Amino acid sequence: MKPMSNTDPYLVVGGGPVGLTAALEMSRRDLPVHIIDDDFAPSPESRALAIHAPTLDMLEASGVTERLLEAGHQVRNMVVHEKGRVILSIPLSDIPHRYNFILSLAQSQTEQILTDALAESGIQLNYGTRLKSLSCHSAGATATLVRDGKQQQFDARAIIGADGSRSLVRKQAGISFNGESEPQQFGLADITLSDWPWPFDTAVAELLDDGIVGFIPMGEGFGRLVSNREQALDASPHGARISKVGWTSTFRVSYRQVETYQRDCVYLAGDAAHIHSPAGGMGMNLGMADAATLARLLAEGNQDQYTKLRHAAGQAVLNQTRGNTRGMTRRGVLTNLMIRHLAPLALSIGPIRRRALKGLAGLDLPITWR
Numbered sequence: 435m436k437p438m439s440n441t442d443p444y445l446v447v448g449g450g451p452v453g454l455t456a457a458l459e460m461s462r463r464d465l466p467v468h469i470i471d472d473d474f475a476p477s478p479e480s481r482a483l484a485i486h487a488p489t490l491d492m493l494e495a496s497g498v499t500e501r502l503l504e505a506g507h508q509v510r511n512m513v514v515h516e517k518g519r520v521i522l523s524i525p526l527s528d529i530p531h532r533y534n535f536i537l538s539l540a541q542s543q544t545e546q547i548l549t550d551a552l553a554e555s556g557i558q559l560n561y562g563t564r565l566k567s568l569s570c571h572s573a574g575a576t577a578t579l580v581r582d583g584k585q586q587q588f589d590a591r592a593i594i595g596a597d598g599s600r601s602l603v604r605k606q607a608g609i610s611f612n613g614e615s616e617p618q619q620f621g622l623a624d625i626t627l628s629d630w631p632w633p634f635d636t637a638v639a640e641l642l643d644d645g646i647v648g649f650i651p652m653g654e655g656f657g658r659l660v661s662n663r664e665q666a667l668d669a670s671p672h673g674a675r676i677s678k679v680g681w682t683s684t685f686r687v688s689y690r691q692v693e694t695y696q697r698d699c700v701y702l703a704g705d706a707a708h709i710h711s712p713a714g715g716m717g718m719n720l721g722m723a724d725a726a727t728l729a730r731l732l733a734e735g736n737q738d739q740y741t742k743l744r745h746a747a748g749q750a751v752l753n754q755t756r757g758n759t760r761g762m763t764r765r766g767v768l769t770n771l772m773i774r775h776l777a778p779l780a781l782s783i784g785p786i787r788r789r790a791l792k793g794l795a796g797l798d799l800p801i802t803w804r
């Protein structure tokens with residue numbers, strides 16, 4: 435066994451938004467880091483769109499925020515309507531933060547910006563490199579990596595599993611991923627609209643008899659349609675004329691979280707540690723905050739605090755997104771009363787409105803990365 439020296443890098447497995455944030459924040463804190471991804475190129479899919487105010491705060495130090503702001507589209511309003519009749523109108527510009535909007539940007543672009551910033555700090559994302567197995571020992575960790583069909587042993591101080599919901603790192607560490615999956619399939623489609631009655635700085639949710647269809651703008655004239663109908667386009671929103679359809683997908687919502695974010699030489703972050711409904715666009719933001727928090731704790735030598743700090747944040751998001759998703763998609767007399775009458779009334783009351791806006795912007799979660 436090779437004795438661990440301080441020069442062994444941390445191995446980040448996964449070059450999605452969470453692994454890239456971990457590597458970038460570790461590098462900014464002068465921690466040696468090596469990052470790999472099984473894929474051969476960045477994913478072109480738009481996937482997570484919403485970037486919240488705390489994430490923009492968090493990425494200022496690395497210079498990433500400026501680039502995200504330049505590339506992204508600011509969503510400044512939210513409207514809930516039923517066949518064109520507005521039930522709720524929420525000005526996101528009332529979010530109590532200097533970033534008083536939700537930044538909409540395709541995940542592929544967010545990843546590209548993070549990858550570029552990482553490369554500028556001297557660290558390349560090693561594509562086409564797969565973690566096959568790992569072991570922890572008193573000197574740190576040894577990973578078996580596969581590249582071009584060849585295996586190599588890699589010694590690391592510790593391994594950060596940012597390898598997504600099917601995480602091999604998590605499985606190798608023997609950490610269970612308990613929770614439940616919803617039976618229902620949801621659909622999404624990236625669309626271009628040639629006719630749309632709403633301004634493109636507004637996220638629009640339309641109540642359907644059997645659920646909901648939402649439109650999140652990504653720029654002037656285009657954005658993401660998402661619905662609890664399996665074919666999102668079947669729920670084509672009221673007043674819309676769709677001129678072009680881009681990426682479409684279906685997904686099933688699960689709610690799962692690990693009981694511990696760390697075991698022996700392994701730390702988990704992002705989807706490897708928690709998955710939940712995309713309602714509110716919390717997932718990527720939550721995972722990036724895991725990564726930045728872990729980087730801080732490792733730099734300070736306080737890594738034993740990691741599970742305590744991040745498990746609570748993850749659990750809060752699981753509970754919040756489960757409640758919101760079920761409320762919107764399994765509507766009965768009570769939820770209809772709530773959405774149509776009680777929510778508009780409640781949101782007209784200052785402190786309740788402020789609290790709701792903080793929730794929408796992810797500002798109600800603890801800041802653990804500084």
Ligand SMILES: Cc1cc2nc3c(=O)[nH]c(=O)nc-3n(C[C@H](O)[C@H](O)[C@H](O)COP(=O)(O)OP(=O)(O)OC[C@H]3O[C@@H](n4cnc5c(N)ncnc54)[C@H](O)[C@@H]3O)c2cc1C
Pocket residue numbers: 447448449450451452453470471472473481482483484541563564565566596597598599601602683684685703704705706712714715716717718719721
């Ligand atoms: C269809 C769809 C729509 C979504 N929409 C939203 C949304 O609107 N809002 C939102 O917040 N979230 C959304 N999400 C979720 C969001 O995409 C995830 O929360 C986010 O990608 C998690 O980032 P991550 O870095 O933890 O994992 P991932 O993005 O999954 O990245 C994991 C990386 O690890 C790599 N990897 C895996 N195994 C290995 C291995 N053994 N060796 C090396 N590399 C490995 C993979 O190639 C991958 O690049 C959506 C997801 C999907 C699938």
